[in-house]
Amino acid sequence: MPISGVVIMTQPEKTENVLALLNQKDDVTTYGVHKDYHIIAVLEADSSRRLEEMTKEIQQEMPGVLGIFPAYVNFENEVNET
């Protein structure tokens, strides 16, 4: 189960909307809006593939997301499984 702590950079006027949309998503836990319209979130997925799909969905489905930047990725279960 890969897990990633990400910083989501948003357009200032759309930050709250992005946060609300993120909170509706399964496997996404948000940790609030911080400096300069950054949202902290943790993404959990059953594979790297899903992790990557999730970031793409967030970017494509949520207007105002300027970028998603992983700061931490752990894939120890996935590596152990291969």
Add this chain to the structure above:
Amino acid sequence: MAVSRRDFLKSTAAATAAASIGVNLLPGMSNQVFADSMQWHKSVCRYCGVGCGVMIGEKNGNIVSVKGDSENTINKGHLCVKAFYLHKAVHAQTRLHHAMIKKDGEFKKVSVEEALEFTAKKFNEIRKKHGGNALAFYGSGQAETEETYMANKLFKGCIGTNNVEGNPRLCMASAVGGYLTSLGADEPAGTYEDIEQTEMFLLIGSNTAEAHPIIFERIMSHKNKNPNVKIVIIDPRKTPTDQVADLHLFPKPGFDLPIFNAIAHVLIKEGYADKDFVEKHAFIKDNKGNAVTFEDYKTFLEDYTPDKAAKISGTPANDIIKAARMFGKSKTAMSMWTMGLNQRQRGVWANNLVTNLHLLTGKIGVPGSDSFSLTGQPNACGGVREGGGLCHLLPGHHLVAKEPHRKLAAKIWDVPYENIQPKPGKHTVAMFSALNEGQIKGIYIMCTNPAQSLPNASKYWKGLNDQFVVVAESFFPTMTTKYADVVLPAAFWTEKEGVYGCTERRSQYMPKVKDAQGDAQWDAYLLRDLGKKMGFEKEFTKYETAQDMWDEYRLFTKGTDMDLTGATYDRLKNLRGLTWPIPDENHPGTYKRYTKNDPVFDNLPAEKRAGRRMYFYGPAASEGKASIWMRPHEEPAEPTDAEFSYAMTTGRILEHWHTLTMTGTSPELVRAAPKPYAEINPADARKLGVANRDMVELESRRGKMTFEARVIDRPAPGTVFVPWHWEEKPINVLCNDAFDPGSKEPEYKVAAIKVRKA
């Protein structure tokens, strides 16, 4: 209360992300709580030229975690989504574990020793019968500097051929030519530090958001904090970078040169030129390199009115004027570009014309102003440009054509001076043509996939098929290994130590974290041992460690414009890299070249610096002056016409990297990424009767291929964009292999095609 490991990882993930923006999310929490057997190692991202610092989490010999290195000044703790693939690449099922020799058309597993013996014997036979120039080396901007260094010594110093090239020829050579002719030395004057200090970004032919996401993050962050910062894009395609743009100019692919001249025209006409700076710091040159006057330049630019540039480029004249005014009014400006400007028949001219704008307005050599080329590969700058991995270069920005440089190389390498040929070898396209023609009979290809990545690729499969081909790779199969006679298993990132030098002149050390898989060996050792087996025992015995190679390489740079004397392994292991010039072990590295606090500038005789804030001391400059060039408009080699009426351009997308050898290593990731597709503007799709996801046939003068159509308002009307990653649809087969006469970089970015519904 018991905390599960999952909860702990989640907290760690959140806290690390928060810490990366300076927020303490979980006061009191420490990453050490569950530190268990995870070891963290400071390294550098394997993927792109941004050079982000990565902390690698290793447990029992496996890479199980990565995080952005919060102490690294480039990425300050953040990574882009390619980080999700880093462990996949290391542990990929497609990793090559053993050497192979092809016998009767079948690969047979052999020991590395046997494969090297066999290669040495074949190379020596070819050399004896046809001379050193019948052999060649083709390397990579992904190889470490030490690896390219070993190849250079073996081929240029021992075998005696300058047929040494690398794939940066295909992406960066025009930037090199541009810097040399405009500023007198390769690589930018500034660093990423300029990003947070500029008032304007001019992004040209660069999908920064997808190709260099961390740079884009820094740009966006700066703009978010300073809404008055302007972002102007010049690119035939709309990309996610547009979300933050103030203005986007859409030239027809290959028709942007007049835009830069028209911007210069407006800058002068409206009083934004800094004539005093120009007078003191630049020559103005006609297209042949003769010095001319400012008045001559003005007269030349009279011809490039915004209206005329609009007509040629298809960009509204008003937008050109607006862009010029933004550039002129901003106190500082930073231009950034990538392949859209470089991969052109007139890539060097395009580079010159961008740098002209900075020289003309004095927006260079001060914080926030620079003409800054972005690099695609992680060590194109460090290994190939600085390490001298091209056919005319020797390590440390030295040239094979210069006798003192050859003498220095012979001395450092301890090889006979006569071994090093004064004539440049064959550049990439010429090298693969020579393989086709049988002039080159043996080639060593390291860490790159030319069978897929060369322009007009299928034209060169013959030579790869006919001649003796050795491929050193970490992954198998690739399109190129299909043509190999010998395949050597190469250690991958984390399995070897070495140095990467990124876009901003920063050299960074990467440690070996785990053992290589199977029989794989470090590329530098494979080359060293091949050298010994070819009979150059004395020349290669001395290299026992990576540091031996790096220390010797630093000798080449002593006293040059790219002095790495102070960049010892000891320092690099502890610091987050150093930006050259670094003339001694106490030097902190150089932020701005050619100006105060650049050690080379500071050590110039006072009379040279008198009355000037910059002195362009590079080897290709004279009197310390840069050059403003009068470059005329020239069409791409293959403009559209009535028959081939669409302009095709190619590029990279966020999820993938180059020919997928690294990001396509897992079947699930390949499934996740989009299938091969071509982007078509909705207006064109209507004309062609093509709906989204219909199949379309693209035909150039070199072949045809079908793709799924993605009807999207990204390419400008008349332009079709195709990502170039997929082996089953190697779009480079359709690309034109016409090349820039100066840089020899092929014109990937413009080919005329026909489009029809399949």
